[in-house]
Amino acid sequence: MTKMRVNPNRMELLKLKRRGDVAKRGHKLLKDKFDELLKEFIARISANRKLRAEVESRLIGAYGLLAIARAEAGKANLTQALLTGAPVELLEASERRVMSVRVPEFELGEVPEPGGYSLATMPAVLDGALEALAEVVPMMVDLAQREKAIELLAGEIERTRRRVNALEYVLMPSINETVKDIQMKLDEAERGNLTRLMKVKDIIAAQEAAGER
Amino acid sequence: MAKIAIVGDSTSVAGFRPLGFATFPVERAEDARGLWRELSGGAYGVVFVTEPVYSALEDLIVEVLDQPVPAVTIIPGAGSPGGVGGARINRAIERALGTSMLIREEEE
Numbered sequence: 001m002t003k004m005r006v007n008p009n010r011m012e013l014l015k016l017k018r019r020g021d022v023a024k025r026g027h028k029l030l031k032d033k034f035d036e037l038l039k040e041f042i043a044r045i046s047a048n049r050k051l052r053a054e055v056e057s058r059l060i061g062a063y064g065l066l067a068i069a070r071a072e073a074g075k076a077n078l079t080q081a082l083l084t085g086a087p088v089e090l091l092e093a094s095e096r097r098v099m100s101v102r103v104p105e106f107e108l109g110e111v112p113e114p115g116g117y118s119l120a121t122m123p124a125v126l127d128g129a130l131e132a133l134a135e136v137v138p139m140m141v142d143l144a145q146r147e148k149a150i151e152l153l154a155g156e157i158e159r160t161r162r163r164v165n166a167l168e169y170v171l172m173p174s175i176n177e178t179v180k181d182i183q184m185k186l187d188e189a190e191r192g193n194l195t196r197l198m199k200v201k202d203i204i205a206a207q208e209a210a211g212e213r
Numbered sequence: 214m215a216k217i218a219i220v221g222d223s224t225s226v227a228g229f230r231p232l233g234f235a236t237f238p239v240e241r242a243e244d245a246r247g248l249w250r251e252l253s254g255g256a257y258g259v260v261f262v263t264e265p266v267y268s269a270l271e272d273l274i275v276e277v278l279d280q281p282v283p284a285v286t287i288i289p290g291a292g293s294p295g296g297v298g299g300a301r302i303n304r305a306i307e308r309a310l311g312t313s314m315l316i317r318e319e320e321e
Contacts, residue, residue, distance in 0.1 A: 038309075038310075041306075041309055045306060048302065049299070052302070053299075055288070056288070056289050060289060060295065063224070063225065066228050067291070082230050083230065085232070086233075087235035090216060091214065091215040091258040093214075093215045102281050103281060117231075130228060133229060134232055140288065141217070143286060144259040144261070144286040145284060147286055147302060148281070148285075148286075150302060150306075151302075152281065154306065155278065155279050155308070157308075158308050158309060161311070
């Protein structure tokens with residue numbers, strides 16, 4: 001691991017040790033967040049898979065009914081019949097926070113009753129098709145909300161993992177190594193100092209002995 | 214309040230118009246690119262796209278991936294096999310866990 005370029009003195013040692021403590025605390029917090037995010041994420045996955053399968057099969061069923069209706073009434077007639085109705089504000093969108101991730105929440109309002117087309121010219125199967133679609137709509141909105149939450153959580157998990165790993169495998173080892181290095185250098189300086197003192201003491205003692213003689 | 218949009222071939226989307234959706238029938242999936250600015254502008258809380266449209270718009274959709282709205286959701290269109298939506302979620306799982314091993318274990 002790369003050492004940091006710092007002056008090997010006590011001031012830096014103290015600073016680095018403090019930084020190391022903060023990094024350790026941050027790492028623990030982030031790791032906890034990561035675990036919790038993962039728990040949340042995994043709980044959502046399997047439920048979502050079932051819901052998606054159900055929505056897809058129901059939609060395909062409804063398309064089948066629509067295809068029959070088109071065959072019976074003719075494409076132009078059907079297109080005209082389905083022109084009734086205008087876009088309405090169906091959704092109440094709000095946000096919720098899951099582990100500091102903003103996920104959307106959708107509340108589906110009243111879906112308008114399909115109709116307004118001529119019952120005389122349109123086959124009965126069209127009613128069935130639209131009814132089937134109207135039944136899927138709440139599930140589709142639910143699916144949209146869940147999938148969005150899964151995607152947002154996935155992004156957050158990825159980011160958190162990067163941070164955890166950066167702390168664990170880059171920053172913390174590098175701090176630890178630098179701390180050890182500074183300590184070693186300080187010890188070495190201390191020993192050097194001690195030997196020098198002993199040597200000086202010996203020289204002085206020798207000089208004094210020579211003076212006395 | 215927000216609206217729901219649905220983009221796809223006319224056969225797939227027409228049925229949703231009587232139900233109050235904003236429908237955007239496109240003849241070719243690429244035509245939907247021109248609609249994207251309106252769709253992602255914030256008026257729509259949920260945007261449903263059919264599989265061919267998703268394939269054509271994927272690079273644009275990825276940009277709003279980290280925003281809460283719009284929630285872009287893939288639905289099978291009339292005549293498309295399905296499964297693209299599931300594959301996208303699997304990619305999200307892979308992105309989060311770094312592996313898709315867990316999914317396979319679950320399915321067994």
